[in-house]
Amino acid sequence: MNLQTLSAVALCEMRSCSRLVRTWVVMVLAFLIAATGYLVVCGEHMVDSTDGPVVQIPRFIVGESAAQFIGIFALGIIFLAFDIRARDVRDRISGIIDAKPVSNLELVVGRLAGILILLCIPLLLFIGLVLFHGILAGIFGWSFGAPIEIWSVLSFLFWDVVPQLAWWGGLIMLLAVVLRNRLLVALTALGFFVFNFWLITQLSWGQMEIAGAVTSQIVYPSDVAPVFATPTIMIQRVAWMLLSIGMLVGAASLLPRQMSRRVIFASASVFTFGIGILLVTSLFSSQSQESEEKTAWLQIHQSQDTTSFPDVKSLTGEVVIKPGNRVELNLTLTLLPPQQNATDQVTFTLNPDYKINKVVLDTNEIEDHSFRNGLLKIPAHYFGTDTSILVIECEGKPDPEFAYLDARIDLSAARVMDISVAMARFLGNQSYVFQSDYVALLPGVSWYPTAGVAVGHDDPQSYPKDHFLVDLSVTVPKNWIVAGPGKRELQTNSKGRSTFRFRPDNPVVDVVLVASKFKRVAMTVKDIEFELLYSAKHRKSFDAMAPLVPELQEWISARLTVAEKYGLKYPYEALTLVEVPSHLRVLGGGWSMRSSLYGPGVVMVRETGIPTSRFDVKLKNQEGKQSFRELLNYVDNDFQSGNLLNGIARNFVSYQTSPSGQSAIALQIFIEDLIGDLIVERLPYFSTNTALSPMGLTQIGVAEANAGNSVQVSIGSGGRQARPFGSGSMIMRASHTHSSSVWSMIEERALAELNFQDEPIQSYHAVLLRNTYVIEALKEWVDEAALGNILQDVLQNFRGQNFSYEEFREVAIQHEPRFDEITQNFLTSNNLPAYVVSDPIIEKVTLEDPSAQIFQTVFDLRNEGSGPGVVTVHWDEEQGFGSDEEDVSRNSLDPLLVEPNSSYRFAIKSDLKPTRVIIEAPISLNRELIELKIPVIDDTEIISASSRPTTARTQWDPNRPDELIVDDLDEGFSLSGIPQEWQVPWFIPGFLVEMGRSFSGDRKELDRGLPVYDRWNPSRQWTRFQGSGFGRYRSTFTRVPSVQREVSKEGRFDAEFVAELPKGGQWALEFSIPGRILLEQILEEIVEGKKNRDTNNGEPSDAPTKPTLALVVQIDDQEIPFEIDPLILRDEVEVGYWEERFKTRKVTDGLIWDYFFRTKDLVDPSYWITLGSFDVEHPNVAVKISNKNSIQDTFADAIKWKYVGDGNSD
Structure with a gap:
């Protein structure tokens, strides 16, 4: 092909397209959508970024806009290329083009290039303006906007724009040549576009990388450790280009022009297209094999016998990090062999991509060990009963897939349209980072040998934790700094390498290493070094926080003083906060998927958090105390990574000792709650539901509105909660843990009986709910010295090992004999007061x-x-x-x-x-x-x-012995009926339904097995209303929409109150009318009367049908029917003033609910109506209610039988 000819054809096509209105529509629309998105992101970041983590930030906007551009330009190509031949005929140049000495391939490629260049004009204009605005924002310190991360721009242009648009262009050009009819071409192309969108919705996120997702959807952009492309992306884009070339060559060979070697071109087209298909198929096959391998790893690790796990006491040796290449380990494990090993092996875990060079046990080299599927097994006969020394030498680059095998949510296998999981890409999807300029080795990837298996790290009931001493020498490139467990000591600094030593005095539970060319600031408080390691690219943000140092030192000193008061000390001599890239995975494994950003002596801070928030602008004109409160508020609102203060608090106890056995999970959460509350004055809360919520910071406001009285925890005599309930994490904790489903769970089961694997979120919330009040009770009833002695004794007695609940309880009772009564035996009993x-x-x-x-x-x-x-x-x-x-x-x-x-x-x-x-x-x-x-x-x-x-x-x-009440919460009450869910109309796309569920939540809130009433839920089923009705301990009643006619069995809903009277005789029966129902009926009467007067010139019309509830009393094989009109109790409610105001105004839905909320406190929870007195011979009596009624909602609340005496009925 001749480049001059190609450029001439492209220029001609650009001129032709530029005369089309639809060209300008596409270009302007693309630019406006991208520009609007950029302005919205900048505005949100300016306003909200210092309040808490936001999903999108301006510096990564080009990568974030990539999918929008690709989608719009794909449509643009369709609408510009579908009638290429027709435009030639219309413009009377078809003959000239056919006669020109331009090859078919040059003609097809040139015309497509012209269309693509024309479409790229708004793209390049947008990128140029955004880059220019970002530079100015960085220079002048504007709060609106930020410098753009350049690697995300280059990756987008090279790996996304060219291959993706070439693919769509090749497809449309081929269709235009084959089909020729422009309407058919347009419809077929649009069909392909819709089919492509549908296909994407059926794929998993792991398959999206192969299916052609934009680069930023696969690896989130980063300043700290940018990723230009992954190997899979590069292979996929090559395949995409081969497919595009195949289609373009095929289109050229099919053009109705004279062409030599047409068969050769056609063969080349088929061959190239076939190679592309082969590459894509190979990628899908490889991805499927990786998925199967990961599943096999999980099954193998879960099947291991826990009696073969040793107890590691210390980990010493050398770690040599060669960034982007490999890790070299020469480690010594001092361990106690398993004492009751039911197998013939001793089991360790190590990432399977390591090559083990040597295994030495007590100076004897072991040749017959096995290392497969990440499990290192050494024959048990080599071990004695006493302490052994195991030396392992290995090297390699850890496999990133061998991480978080037992995670409750498989992020790569989840469907694309699962919006909550889609949000996980903002929380990172790389299990560790190993690039030439940055390394982050997290324990989740098993980068060093550990005892046991690579699952169950959050399940100490089944997999007790190891706590061990550490003495590690870590070698990295010169001028690099390493963050690790405790204080860092420089050993050597020569020959282009630096070696640091980590040897904390106290045990750790795992080891985190993060290394790069960091900037460093540090301070010492109470002989503990607090350091911050961050990227030079974010220096401005951290420099702006320098005035906060005095306030920060004072706050840290106060917290350490409080810890000392309770007999606790920070154990590692140093605490390092280190900045990590945005694509490092936050969500861990197991049922909890708790944040992976915290380790002994190390707190990892995501670059999309504090480092890129606009504190440099917000704190500019504020005083130190106010600025420090702003920073604390951000930390408290970090729903994505978890509150880092609570992450730090884990160092005091959880990283040094842990519970094991029965109740261990609940006890572990309780200890972390207690330490967090005492030391940092914050109860921890981290849940995948909130971390992955598409609502972002908005969910904090929603939770605050829903929490109501549930956040008022004030057991003490002060009558007020002293903890910072204004913080986002505390608000969300209070809102989510006080739900009806959680209450029902703790009423039915003790915490020790919860199933965290099958019901993880609800079980977690149940533990948090009980912990909240147990901790407050302990602080009120147990003096500080006794509470401190409990924690101190647990730590001193069990440091470096595990303890059972009974051992913990024994320590607690030694210092507070009433421990069980004060805590209500919260772990082992569900016996609650009433x-x-x-x-x-x-x-x-x-x-x-x-x-x-x-x-x-x-x-x-x-x-x-x-x-x-x-x-x-x-x-x-x-x-x-x-x-x-x-x-x-x-x-x-x-x-x-x-x-x-x-x-x-x-x-x-x-x-x-x-x-x-x-x-x-x-x-x-x-x-x-x-x-x-x-x-x-x-x-x-x-x-x-x-x-x-x-x-x-x-x-x-x-x-009273002469009175018997059956309530809707009692055993004598039962309901029947088949729930009839609202059917989604056929014309609503499925992906919109999925999105709606992600925002609103698909889980139904249950109260004692019934859905909680929701006036917006159109489903027909029994629900439980809370806050009104009779209640022995709390006010509730049940309700279901009524029907005015006979219905089939599927549409019938019945309620029944069954009572076993203590004796025969004359009994009076009363029926409860909930105050809510009474107020609704009064409101309905007023509304109907107002409407009637409005439609009859102020004159009342015929009275509507009375709203009645039908029920049947069954006594001695007799059925006595009754009809109840709730409005006979109208005079019991004093709503006259509001009623008169209501009558004079236009009836609207807003006015109705305004009236309702202004009058709801004027009614009692329930009112009793006497149905009559009955002679009862047999003690078993029943009251039955069906939903065939003229009242809007059938209800069932409670019945009351009162003994009158002997005699005949009235």
Whole structure:
């Protein structure tokens, strides 16, 4: 081909296309979409980047926009190339083109090049403007925008634009030549485009790299360790280009022009296309083999006998890192062989891509060891019963696939349209980093030999953790710095290499090494060195934080002082915060997939977090304390990586000793919660649900709105929570752990019985819920010295080894004999308290001074549950007019431990009548705060009484032998009916449904097996409404949409209350109407009346059908039907003022709900309607309800049987 001819043809095509309106539409649309996306990302980053992690940042915008450009340009090629021949005819140049001495190949390639060059104009313009704006933003310190990472730009242009557009161009050119009819070409090309999109939705993320995903979707862009391309991407792009060349040559050979050697060209086309297909097929085959190999690794490691695992006591030796090439290990493991080995092997794990050069045990070289599938097995007969010394020499580059084998979510196997998993690419997908300019060796990739297998690292119940001493010499290129376990000591620095030594005094649980040419800053607080290693590219961000150093030192000193108060000290002499690239994987393995960015003495900070957030702008004009609060707020809101303060807190206990055996998972989480709360004043929270949420920072606001009273944890007498509940992690923890499903789980099972493998998120939340209140109770009831002694003894007794729950409990009881009662046996028991409270009465205390007055509010409380509990009483007092104090004074009594089946009388003394009394009863069947209804009474009507003790034990029992209640939460209540889910309309694409589920959450919230009521859920099924209705311990009722006619069995929903009366005789039956239902019916009546008046010129129309609920009472084989109209209780609710306001305004949905929320507090939880009295011979009675009713929603709340006596029915 002649380049001059090609350029002439391309120029001619550009001129032709430039006269088309659709060309400019495509170009302008592409530019506007990209520019709008850039402006949005810059704006979001400017506003939100200092509040918490944001998904996209401006410096990587070109890579982020790649998929948009490719998609738009593919459509552009379709609309510009589908009528190439027709345009030639229309422009009357077809004959001239056919007559020109231009080869078919030059004509096809030249015309496609013209189209591509024309389309690339907006792309290059956008990239140029973005680069220019980024440079200016970096120079002048603008908060809007940031310098662009250049490698992501070059990778996009070279590996994405050229191959991808060449592929689509070749396809369209071939279709245009073969089909010729431009409408058919356009429809076929669009069909291919739609089919390609559909095919992508069916692929996994692991297959996307082979299917042609843009580079930034495979490896997230990075400043710290940029990746130009992966080997798979390069092979795939070569295959794509071969396919494109094959189609272009084929199009050239099929052109209806004179052409010599047409058969040769056609053969070359088929051959080239075939080679491309062969390469793509080979890649898919290789990917499938890798997936099968990974599955085999998992199965093999899970099948190993844990009795063959040794106990490593120390790890010493040399690590030589040759970046981008290999790692050389010469390590010595001091270990205790397994004492009850049921196999003939001793098992170790090491990445399978290492080559083992030598294995020496106690000076004897072992020749018959086996090393397959990442398992190093040494015959057990070589070991004795005492400590052994094992030397392993090996070298190689670890296989990145041999990492996190047991991860609950396989990120590479998940479907592309699983949006939550798609978000994982923002959290990195490289298990470790091993490039020529950066190395990060994480324990998840098994880069050094360990005891046991490569699974179960978060399951100490099945796989006890190893805690061992470390003495390692690490060699790296000169001028590199290494972050590792504890303090770094420089040993040698010559011959282009530097060697550092790590030898902390205390044991570690694993080893992290991160090395590169870092910039370093450090400070010393209480003899501990705190250092920060970061990339020079982000120096400006960290320089801006220099004024925070005094505040940071003061805060760290205070935290270390608190730790010392509890007998804990930071164990490693140094703590290193090191910056890591964005593509290093955050999510670990196992059921929890907890953040992998924390290790003994090392905290890894992602470059997309603090290093690229605009603190350099935000902190410019702020004082030190305010700036430090801003930084802490960011750390608290880091839902992607986990709160680094809690990561640091793990060093104090978790990295030195761990629980094992039964209850170990829950106990491990409890210890980390306790240490986090005591030392850094933050309860940890990290969940894949929040880390992968497409809602980003918005979910914190949503969680705050949903949390409500659930975040009010104030067991102590102060009545307030002292912890920073404004932080994002704490808010999300409170919101997610106080859900109905979690409450149901802890009511049904003890924490030791939870299945973390099958129900990981719910089980984790259940542990967190109980921990929250157990920790508060311990801090209130156990003095600091005793609590510190518990932690100190556990650490001293078991440092470097594991302990059981019983051993932990024994230590705790030594220092606090009431440990079981205070914590409610939270690990091994699900026996919860359940409180009932009498109506309060207000009395005046009789005093000698008649001018003085003291009120006492008296009520009884009984624990009917099977477990003990702690209750705290809070109350408010009105100060009255003219007071200099607050309008409301809040007060609290000291917490009280209430045993099962015991009652107490409380007498609150106050100068003024209380306006509100609340009983806080954490971890009980009541679930929520218990609010007493204060009687409205004039001072003159209050009786006088002698002073009562504040709390006194009584024999009060509210249960009456002549009364029997069956509630919707009782065993005597049952429901039937087949749930009818809302069917997604056929015209809504499946990918939109998947996206919607990712944003809204696909998991249904259950309360005692029933879905929680949601007014927006169109499904027809029984649901449980919370917060209204009768409740022995909490107010709930069930409801289902009614039907006005007979329905089939599938559409019938029934409820039944079955009671076993203690004796025969005359019994009165009462039926509960929930306050919520009553208010809804009043509202419906008002709305219908308003509509009728509006449509009849102000005159009321015929009354609508009464909203009735039908039920049947079954007694002695008799069925007695009843119809209940809830509106007969209308006068019980005082809503007149709001009703009059409502009648005068236009009815809208917003007005309806405004009215509802303004009046909902005016109704009681439930109202009782008496159905009549009945003579009962047989004690088994039932009340049945079906959903065939004229009321909008059929409901079932509770029934009450009252014994009247002997006699005939009324």
